[in-house]
Amino acid sequence: xxxxxxxxxxxxxxxxxxxxxxxxxxxxxxxxxxxxxxxxxxxxxxxxxxxxxxxxxxxxxxxxxxxxxxxxxxxxxxxxxxxxxxxxxxxxxxxxxxxxxxxxxxxxxxxxxxxxxxxxxxxxxxxxxxxxxxxxxxxxxxxxxxxxxxxxxxxxxxxxxxxxxxxxxxxxxxxxxxxxxxxxxxxxxxxxxxxxxxxxxxxxxxxxxxxxxxxxxxxxxxxxxxxxxxxxxxxxxxxxxxxxxxxxxxxxxxxxxxxxxxxxxxxx
Ligand SMILES: C[S@@+](CC[C@H](N)C(=O)[O-])C[C@H]1O[C@@H](n2cnc3c(N)ncnc32)[C@H](O)[C@@H]1O
Numbered sequence: 001x002x003x004x005x006x007x008x009x010x011x012x013x014x015x016x017x018x019x020x021x022x023x024x025x026x027x028x029x030x031x032x033x034x035x036x037x038x039x040x041x042x043x044x045x046x047x048x049x050x051x052x053x054x055x056x057x058x059x060x061x062x063x064x065x066x067x068x069x070x071x072x073x074x075x076x077x078x079x080x081x082x083x084x085x086x087x088x089x090x091x092x093x094x095x096x097x098x099x100x101x102x103x104x105x106x107x108x109x110x111x112x113x114x115x116x117x118x119x120x121x122x123x124x125x126x127x128x129x130x131x132x133x134x135x136x137x138x139x140x141x142x143x144x145x146x147x148x149x150x151x152x153x154x155x156x157x158x159x160x161x162x163x164x165x166x167x168x169x170x171x172x173x174x175x176x177x178x179x180x181x182x183x184x185x186x187x188x189x190x191x192x193x194x195x196x197x198x199x200x201x202x203x204x205x206x207x208x209x210x211x212x213x214x215x216x217x218x219x220x221x222x223x224x225x226x227x228x229x230x231x232x233x234x235x236x237x238x239x240x241x242x243x244x245x246x247x248x249x250x251x252x253x254x255x256x257x258x259x260x261x262x263x264x265x266x267x268x
Contacts (some may be wrong), residue, residue, distance in 0.1 A: 007035045069111035075118030079223035102126045112217050114212040116147040117224045124186040131200035136244040147238045151189040154178045199250040202241030
Protein backbone atom coordinates (compact mmCIF):
# COMPACT_ATOMS: atom_id res chain seq x y z
CA UNK A 1 0.00 0.00 0.00
CA UNK A 2 1.32 3.39 -0.96
CA UNK A 3 1.23 6.01 1.81
CA UNK A 4 0.82 9.69 1.31
CA UNK A 5 4.25 11.29 1.76
CA UNK A 6 2.90 13.46 4.57
CA UNK A 7 1.26 10.58 6.39
CA UNK A 8 3.34 9.06 9.17
CA UNK A 9 4.46 7.11 7.21
CA UNK A 10 -20.33 -2.58 -16.57
CA UNK A 11 -19.61 -3.00 -18.45
CA UNK A 12 -19.02 0.35 -19.08
CA UNK A 13 -20.04 1.72 -22.38
CA UNK A 14 -16.42 2.30 -23.20
CA UNK A 15 -15.91 3.08 -26.88
CA UNK A 16 -12.59 3.13 -28.59
CA UNK A 17 -12.01 4.44 -32.08
CA UNK A 18 -12.57 0.93 -33.41
CA UNK A 19 -15.89 0.74 -31.58
CA UNK A 20 -16.88 4.07 -33.01
CA UNK A 21 -15.96 3.06 -36.53
CA UNK A 22 -18.00 -0.14 -36.41
CA UNK A 23 -20.76 1.33 -34.23
CA UNK A 24 -24.25 1.60 -35.55
CA UNK A 25 -24.03 5.31 -34.74
CA UNK A 26 -22.00 5.56 -37.91
CA UNK A 27 -24.56 3.77 -40.07
CA UNK A 28 -27.51 5.31 -41.82
CA UNK A 29 -30.80 4.64 -40.05
CA UNK A 30 -33.73 5.20 -42.40
CA UNK A 31 -36.38 5.24 -39.65
CA UNK A 32 -34.72 7.76 -37.40
CA UNK A 33 -37.16 10.37 -36.04
CA UNK A 34 -37.18 13.58 -38.00
CA UNK A 35 -36.63 15.86 -35.01
CA UNK A 36 -33.45 14.11 -33.90
CA UNK A 37 -32.13 13.52 -37.39
CA UNK A 38 -30.26 16.82 -37.64
CA UNK A 39 -28.60 16.33 -34.28
CA UNK A 40 -27.65 12.75 -35.16
CA UNK A 41 -26.15 13.82 -38.45
CA UNK A 42 -24.03 16.44 -36.71
CA UNK A 43 -22.81 13.87 -34.19
CA UNK A 44 -22.02 11.32 -36.88
CA UNK A 45 -20.13 13.95 -38.84
CA UNK A 46 -18.11 14.90 -35.74
CA UNK A 47 -17.32 11.28 -34.89
CA UNK A 48 -16.40 10.41 -38.44
CA UNK A 49 -14.15 13.42 -38.72
CA UNK A 50 -12.36 12.63 -35.46
CA UNK A 51 -11.86 8.99 -36.46
CA UNK A 52 -10.69 9.95 -39.91
CA UNK A 53 -8.14 12.26 -38.41
CA UNK A 54 -6.70 9.28 -36.60
CA UNK A 55 -7.11 10.90 -33.21
CA UNK A 56 -7.94 7.60 -31.53
CA UNK A 57 -5.92 4.48 -31.05
CA UNK A 58 -8.19 1.58 -30.18
CA UNK A 59 -5.30 -0.33 -28.60
CA UNK A 60 -5.23 2.17 -25.79
CA UNK A 61 -8.62 1.05 -24.49
CA UNK A 62 -7.58 -1.04 -21.50
CA UNK A 63 -3.91 -0.40 -21.11
CA UNK A 64 -1.71 2.41 -19.94
CA UNK A 65 0.08 4.30 -22.71
CA UNK A 66 3.33 3.90 -20.72
CA UNK A 67 2.82 0.17 -20.19
CA UNK A 68 2.48 0.45 -16.39
CA UNK A 69 -0.63 0.47 -14.24
CA UNK A 70 -3.22 2.72 -15.91
CA UNK A 71 -3.50 6.35 -14.90
CA UNK A 72 -7.03 7.48 -15.69
CA UNK A 73 -7.82 11.08 -16.64
CA UNK A 74 -11.61 11.36 -16.49
CA UNK A 75 -13.61 14.08 -18.26
CA UNK A 76 -10.39 15.11 -19.94
CA UNK A 77 -12.12 17.31 -22.52
CA UNK A 78 -9.45 18.78 -24.76
CA UNK A 79 -6.89 18.89 -21.91
CA UNK A 80 -5.01 15.74 -22.85
CA UNK A 81 -2.39 14.43 -20.44
CA UNK A 82 0.45 12.40 -21.99
CA UNK A 83 1.02 9.02 -20.34
CA UNK A 84 -2.58 8.93 -19.10
CA UNK A 85 -5.72 7.29 -20.50
CA UNK A 86 -7.76 10.36 -21.40
CA UNK A 87 -11.48 9.51 -21.15
CA UNK A 88 -14.42 11.70 -22.10
CA UNK A 89 -18.04 11.45 -23.16
CA UNK A 90 -17.23 13.42 -26.30
CA UNK A 91 -14.83 12.41 -29.07
CA UNK A 92 -12.74 15.55 -28.70
CA UNK A 93 -9.19 15.87 -30.00
CA UNK A 94 -6.85 14.30 -27.46
CA UNK A 95 -9.42 11.88 -26.02
CA UNK A 96 -8.22 8.26 -26.03
CA UNK A 97 -11.44 6.56 -24.95
CA UNK A 98 -14.98 7.84 -25.51
CA UNK A 99 -17.12 6.65 -22.61
CA UNK A 100 -19.94 7.69 -20.34
CA UNK A 101 -18.24 6.94 -17.05
CA UNK A 102 -21.58 6.87 -15.20
CA UNK A 103 -21.92 3.46 -16.89
CA UNK A 104 -18.81 2.20 -15.11
CA UNK A 105 -15.07 2.16 -15.66
CA UNK A 106 -13.69 -0.73 -17.67
CA UNK A 107 -10.35 -0.85 -15.84
CA UNK A 108 -8.67 -2.45 -12.88
CA UNK A 109 -5.49 -2.08 -10.81
CA UNK A 110 -5.10 1.57 -11.74
CA UNK A 111 -2.29 3.56 -10.21
CA UNK A 112 -4.21 6.85 -9.98
CA UNK A 113 -7.37 8.59 -11.17
CA UNK A 114 -7.56 12.33 -11.88
CA UNK A 115 -10.59 14.43 -12.83
CA UNK A 116 -10.53 18.22 -13.15
CA UNK A 117 -13.76 20.24 -13.36
CA UNK A 118 -15.69 17.05 -13.89
CA UNK A 119 -17.51 15.93 -10.73
CA UNK A 120 -19.90 18.91 -10.79
CA UNK A 121 -21.19 17.64 -14.17
CA UNK A 122 -22.66 14.52 -12.58
CA UNK A 123 -25.94 14.25 -10.70
CA UNK A 124 -25.00 13.72 -7.07
CA UNK A 125 -26.06 10.05 -6.99
CA UNK A 126 -24.05 9.41 -10.18
CA UNK A 127 -21.14 11.25 -8.58
CA UNK A 128 -21.23 8.93 -5.57
CA UNK A 129 -21.33 5.90 -7.87
CA UNK A 130 -18.41 7.38 -9.81
CA UNK A 131 -16.36 7.72 -6.61
CA UNK A 132 -17.18 4.08 -5.80
CA UNK A 133 -16.07 3.08 -9.31
CA UNK A 134 -12.79 4.96 -8.84
CA UNK A 135 -12.33 3.10 -5.57
CA UNK A 136 -13.07 -0.23 -7.29
CA UNK A 137 -10.65 0.24 -10.20
CA UNK A 138 -7.74 1.58 -8.17
CA UNK A 139 -5.04 -0.80 -7.04
CA UNK A 140 -4.78 -1.16 -3.26
CA UNK A 141 -3.34 2.11 -1.94
CA UNK A 142 -3.99 3.91 -5.26
CA UNK A 143 -4.84 7.61 -5.22
CA UNK A 144 -7.65 9.79 -6.55
CA UNK A 145 -7.32 13.56 -7.20
CA UNK A 146 -10.32 15.77 -7.97
CA UNK A 147 -10.73 19.45 -8.72
CA UNK A 148 -14.21 20.97 -8.66
CA UNK A 149 -15.75 24.45 -8.09
CA UNK A 150 -15.91 25.44 -4.43
CA UNK A 151 -19.50 26.06 -3.33
CA UNK A 152 -18.27 28.40 -0.57
CA UNK A 153 -16.47 30.53 -3.16
CA UNK A 154 -19.39 30.51 -5.60
CA UNK A 155 -21.87 31.52 -2.92
CA UNK A 156 -19.79 34.25 -1.33
CA UNK A 157 -18.50 35.81 -4.56
CA UNK A 158 -21.74 35.65 -6.55
CA UNK A 159 -24.30 36.96 -4.06
CA UNK A 160 -24.62 39.59 -1.30
CA UNK A 161 -27.92 39.95 0.49
CA UNK A 162 -27.16 43.59 1.35
CA UNK A 163 -26.20 44.59 -2.24
CA UNK A 164 -28.12 47.42 -3.99
CA UNK A 165 -31.26 46.45 -5.92
CA UNK A 166 -29.76 46.72 -9.40
CA UNK A 167 -26.74 44.64 -8.43
CA UNK A 168 -28.98 41.96 -6.93
CA UNK A 169 -30.83 41.58 -10.23
CA UNK A 170 -27.57 40.60 -11.88
CA UNK A 171 -26.35 38.53 -8.91
CA UNK A 172 -29.49 36.39 -8.94
CA UNK A 173 -28.72 35.42 -12.52
CA UNK A 174 -25.03 34.83 -11.95
CA UNK A 175 -25.59 32.64 -8.91
CA UNK A 176 -28.11 30.52 -10.80
CA UNK A 177 -25.72 30.35 -13.74
CA UNK A 178 -23.05 28.91 -11.44
CA UNK A 179 -25.45 26.19 -10.31
CA UNK A 180 -27.02 25.34 -13.66
CA UNK A 181 -24.62 26.62 -16.31
CA UNK A 182 -22.11 24.58 -18.31
CA UNK A 183 -24.01 21.36 -17.51
CA UNK A 184 -23.41 21.65 -13.74
CA UNK A 185 -25.58 19.29 -11.70
CA UNK A 186 -24.29 19.60 -8.13
CA UNK A 187 -21.79 21.96 -6.50
CA UNK A 188 -19.67 20.67 -3.63
CA UNK A 189 -18.27 22.15 -0.45
CA UNK A 190 -15.46 20.65 1.60
CA UNK A 191 -17.81 19.10 4.09
CA UNK A 192 -19.90 17.13 1.60
CA UNK A 193 -17.02 16.22 -0.72
CA UNK A 194 -14.81 15.10 2.16
CA UNK A 195 -17.65 13.03 3.61
CA UNK A 196 -18.42 11.50 0.20
CA UNK A 197 -14.80 10.47 -0.34
CA UNK A 198 -14.53 8.87 3.08
CA UNK A 199 -17.91 7.17 2.73
CA UNK A 200 -16.71 5.73 -0.60
CA UNK A 201 -13.67 4.19 1.07
CA UNK A 202 -10.93 6.80 0.71
CA UNK A 203 -8.67 7.77 3.60
CA UNK A 204 -5.88 10.34 4.03
CA UNK A 205 -8.30 12.82 2.41
CA UNK A 206 -6.58 16.20 2.21
CA UNK A 207 -6.93 19.49 0.33
CA UNK A 208 -4.35 20.72 -2.15
CA UNK A 209 -3.53 23.83 -4.13
CA UNK A 210 -3.61 24.22 -7.91
CA UNK A 211 -0.85 22.18 -9.55
CA UNK A 212 0.70 21.12 -6.26
CA UNK A 213 0.88 17.71 -4.68
CA UNK A 214 3.19 15.70 -2.47
CA UNK A 215 2.72 12.86 -4.95
CA UNK A 216 4.91 13.33 -8.03
CA UNK A 217 2.31 11.77 -10.32
CA UNK A 218 -0.19 14.56 -9.51
CA UNK A 219 2.16 17.54 -9.71
CA UNK A 220 1.42 20.19 -12.35
CA UNK A 221 -1.65 18.41 -13.72
CA UNK A 222 -4.33 21.09 -13.55
CA UNK A 223 -4.99 22.78 -16.88
CA UNK A 224 -8.30 24.56 -16.34
CA UNK A 225 -8.15 28.36 -16.16
CA UNK A 226 -7.45 29.63 -12.67
CA UNK A 227 -7.71 32.90 -10.68
CA UNK A 228 -5.56 34.65 -8.11
CA UNK A 229 -7.38 33.21 -5.10
CA UNK A 230 -7.60 34.18 -1.48
CA UNK A 231 -5.86 31.14 0.09
CA UNK A 232 -8.70 30.94 2.67
CA UNK A 233 -11.34 30.80 -0.06
CA UNK A 234 -10.16 29.11 -3.24
CA UNK A 235 -12.47 29.01 -6.26
CA UNK A 236 -11.87 25.29 -6.66
CA UNK A 237 -11.61 22.47 -4.19
CA UNK A 238 -8.69 20.23 -5.01
CA UNK A 239 -8.63 17.05 -3.00
CA UNK A 240 -6.69 13.82 -2.87
CA UNK A 241 -7.64 10.56 -1.17
CA UNK A 242 -6.16 7.09 -0.98
CA UNK A 243 -8.06 3.87 -1.59
CA UNK A 244 -8.74 2.23 1.73
CA UNK A 245 -11.41 -0.08 3.20
CA UNK A 246 -15.01 0.22 2.00
CA UNK A 247 -17.33 2.02 4.45
CA UNK A 248 -20.81 0.62 3.77
CA UNK A 249 -22.33 2.02 6.98
CA UNK A 250 -21.11 5.55 6.27
CA UNK A 251 -22.20 5.30 2.65
CA UNK A 252 -25.73 4.27 3.66
CA UNK A 253 -25.94 7.22 6.03
CA UNK A 254 -24.74 9.65 3.40
CA UNK A 255 -27.15 8.29 0.79
CA UNK A 256 -30.02 8.58 3.26
CA UNK A 257 -29.14 12.20 4.03
CA UNK A 258 -28.78 13.04 0.33
CA UNK A 259 -32.20 11.53 -0.34
CA UNK A 260 -33.86 13.33 2.56
CA UNK A 261 -32.28 16.72 2.01
CA UNK A 262 -31.94 16.87 -1.77
CA UNK A 263 -32.84 14.07 -4.15
CA UNK A 264 -36.37 13.46 -2.88
CA UNK A 265 -37.17 17.12 -3.58
CA UNK A 266 -35.97 17.38 -7.15
CA UNK A 267 -39.18 16.46 -8.90
CA UNK A 268 -41.45 18.79 -7.00
C1 LIG B 1 -15.87 21.34 -17.82
S1 LIG B 1 -15.28 20.07 -18.86
C2 LIG B 1 -13.66 19.83 -18.15
C3 LIG B 1 -12.64 19.46 -19.17
C4 LIG B 1 -11.21 19.46 -18.62
N1 LIG B 1 -11.05 18.44 -17.61
C5 LIG B 1 -10.86 20.82 -18.05
O1 LIG B 1 -10.57 20.91 -16.85
O2 LIG B 1 -10.87 21.78 -18.81
C6 LIG B 1 -16.12 18.60 -18.32
C7 LIG B 1 -15.85 17.40 -19.20
O3 LIG B 1 -16.47 16.26 -18.65
C8 LIG B 1 -17.02 15.49 -19.70
N2 LIG B 1 -18.10 14.66 -19.16
C9 LIG B 1 -19.28 15.09 -18.64
N3 LIG B 1 -20.02 14.03 -18.27
C10 LIG B 1 -19.30 12.92 -18.55
C11 LIG B 1 -19.54 11.52 -18.40
N4 LIG B 1 -20.69 11.07 -17.88
N5 LIG B 1 -18.58 10.66 -18.80
C12 LIG B 1 -17.42 11.11 -19.32
N6 LIG B 1 -17.14 12.43 -19.49
C13 LIG B 1 -18.07 13.32 -19.12
C14 LIG B 1 -17.52 16.53 -20.69
O4 LIG B 1 -17.68 16.00 -21.98
C15 LIG B 1 -16.41 17.58 -20.60
O5 LIG B 1 -15.39 17.38 -21.55
